[in-house]
Amino acid sequence: MYQYSLLWFIMLFLKNIDDTPKDNNLERRLTALNEGFTYSLYVNVCRSLFEKDKLLFSLLLCSRVVQSRGQLDPAEWRFLLTGAIAMGEEFEIKNPASQWLSEKSWSDISYMSKHLPAFKDFDHRFVENISAWKAYYEHPEPQRTTLPGGYQSMNIFRKMLILRCLRPDKVVPAVQDFISEVLGKVCACIIYHDTDEIAFH
Numbered sequence: 001m002y003q004y005s006l007l008w009f010i011m012l013f014l015k016n017i018d019d020t021p022k023d024n025n026l027e028r029r030l031t032a033l034n035e036g037f038t039y040s041l042y043v044n045v046c047r048s049l050f051e052k053d054k055l056l057f058s059l060l061l062c063s064r065v066v067q068s069r070g071q072l073d074p075a076e077w078r079f080l081l082t083g084a085i086a087m088g089e090e091f092e093i094k095n096p097a098s099q100w101l102s103e104k105s106w107s108d109i110s111y112m113s114k115h116l117p118a119f120k121d122f123d124h125r126f127v128e129n130i131s132a133w134k135a136y137y138e139h140p141e142p143q144r145t146t147l148p149g150g151y152q153s154m155n156i157f158r159k160m161l162i163l164r165c166l167r168p169d170k171v172v173p174a175v176q177d178f179i180s181e182v183l184g185k186v187c188a189c190i191i192y193h194d195t196d197e198i199a200f201h
Contacts, residue, residue: 002048002049002053004045012037012040012041012044013037015040016033016036016037016040017033019036020032020033020036038061038065038183039183039184041061042058042061042183045057046058055172055175055176055179058175058179058183059175059178059179061183062178062179062182062183063077065182065183066157066182071155071157072157073116073118075115075116076116076118076157076158076161079111079112079115079116079161079164080157080160080161080164083104083107083108083111083164083165084107084108084110084111084112085111089110089111091107091110091111091114091123092110092123093110093123093124093127094106096126096127096130097130097133097134100134100137100138101137101166105165105166108164108165109122109123109126109165109166110123112161112165116161118154118158119158119161122162125149125150126149128149129148129149132148132149133148133149133166135148136148136166137166137167141170141173142163142166142167142170143159143160143163143167143170143171143173143174143177144177147159147162156174156177156178156181157178159174160174160175160178
């Protein structure tokens with residue numbers, strides 16, 4: 001539905017070259033051009049989007065920025081979008097807290113522990129700290145509280161993967177925090193804040 005012409009893109013790029021302060025240092029100049037154009041593209045595209053589409057566009061742009069810095073594992077990105085993709089896969093540990101943790105959540109945790117290197121043995125450490133994880137699960141704003149078990153030092157994207165497993169209803173505000181960190185708080189103010197129509201399953 002949304003279409004942007006090559007001419008529009010080129011004009012935006014040329015305007016950014018004119019507006020970006022000149023610098024004799026090539027590396028600083030390229031960094032300023034890159035950051036300036038990313039911001040300009042973001043703002044101009046968001047002006048023409050329906051409110052319900054702004055968050056998704058912002059997340060896609062953020063992921064590309066982080067990917068360009070070499071800071072985004074493609075397998076982790078896929079996991080954020082899809083969760084556990086190996087249906088019927090047998091895992092070493094059975095759900096240790098079935099009274100409050102759904103089988104889907106445990107399947108995601110087990111899959112993440114087995115297939116994402118940054119989360120190796122996460123399932124074992126989860127079981128060892130089960131009461132702390134339950135408190136995290138029950139927190140009204142888990143995306144803003146401390147992660148148990150020494151996982152607080154993880155970057156914001158990986159924290160979002162843990163949140164996706166345990167509290168998918170809180171992924172949208174976590175995505176907004178991720179956008180704020182990558183693109184800045186000014187950009188985050190533009191994105192869609194009504195979380196009713198967006199959910200991660």
